[in-house]
Amino acid sequence: MLRAFAFASAAELVDQAARVAQAAPFRYLVTPGGFTMSVAMTNCGRVGWLSDRTGYRYDPLDPDSGTAWPVMPALFLDLAGRAAAEAGFPNYDPDACLINRYTAGAKLGLHQDSDEKDAWSPIVSVSLGLPAVFLWGGKRRGDPVRRLRLESGDVVVWGGPARFVYHGVAPLKDGQHALTGAARINLTFRKVF
Numbered sequence: 394m395l396r397a398f399a400f401a402s403a404a405e406l407v408d409q410a411a412r413v414a415q416a417a418p419f420r421y422l423v424t425p426g427g428f429t430m431s432v433a434m435t436n437c438g439r440v441g442w443l444s445d446r447t448g449y450r451y452d453p454l455d456p457d458s459g460t461a462w463p464v465m466p467a468l469f470l471d472l473a474g475r476a477a478a479e480a481g482f483p484n485y486d487p488d489a490c491l492i493n494r495y496t497a498g499a500k501l502g503l504h505q506d507s508d509e510k511d512a513w514s515p516i517v518s519v520s521l522g523l524p525a526v527f528l529w530g531g532k533r534r535g536d537p538v539r540r541l542r543l544e545s546g547d548v549v550v551w552g553g554p555a556r557f558v559y560h561g562v563a564p565l566k567d568g569q570h571a572l573t574g575a576a577r578i579n580l581t582f583r584k585v586f
């Protein structure tokens with residue numbers, strides 16, 4: 394956990410995320426089980442993470458537009474690379490950045506990130522805007538869950554043996570933040586292939 398690692402670049406990161414969302418708008422994906430997620434999502438990079446009735450996958454095309462996802466902004470790559478290196482993962486070259494937007498009540502249920510072929514490379518997760526409570530469990534779904542507060546600018550680098558830990562985000566509390574208004578934005582960088 395790199396507290397406030399992205400604090401100085403937070404405003405510009407929010408700006409760049411908005412730019413991505415102009416080209417590939419936030420949308421509410423449907424889970425394979427048929428539920429619409431409460432977190433709005435979009436992507437940038439070589440591939441983007443998707444969920445629909447057929448399952449989870451990474452796709453080089455945005456199904457809403459039929460075109461490639463926006464390229465990853467240089468600032469995103471730079472920040473993710475520096476954070477990964479700081480945590481002991483040099484030469485980080487993420488394929489994808491999933492951008493999550495939470496508004497009041499939005500949550501992410503406990504899950505494992507296991508759709509990536511490269512299961513050792515870290516996920517770099519950047520929190521922007523409203524604070525959230527990150528739920529951090531164990532390798533099994535039933536393991537006890539710790540609650541971790543994530544503030545704007547906090548970066549979590551999650552690699553190696555911790556990769557398959559169950560985690561989620563508790564329902565977002567109502568609030569206002571100077572950078573994002575009534576929302577929390579989370580960037581998760583992944584090395585997929």
Ligand code: MD6
Nearest residue numbers: 493506516518551562579581
């Ligand atoms: C979020 N993050 O913080 C959702 N996954 O909005 C994740 O699901 C996540 O932050 C893997 C590693 C770090 C994460």
Ligand code: FE
Nearest residue numbers: 504505506560
């Ligand atoms: Fe995750």
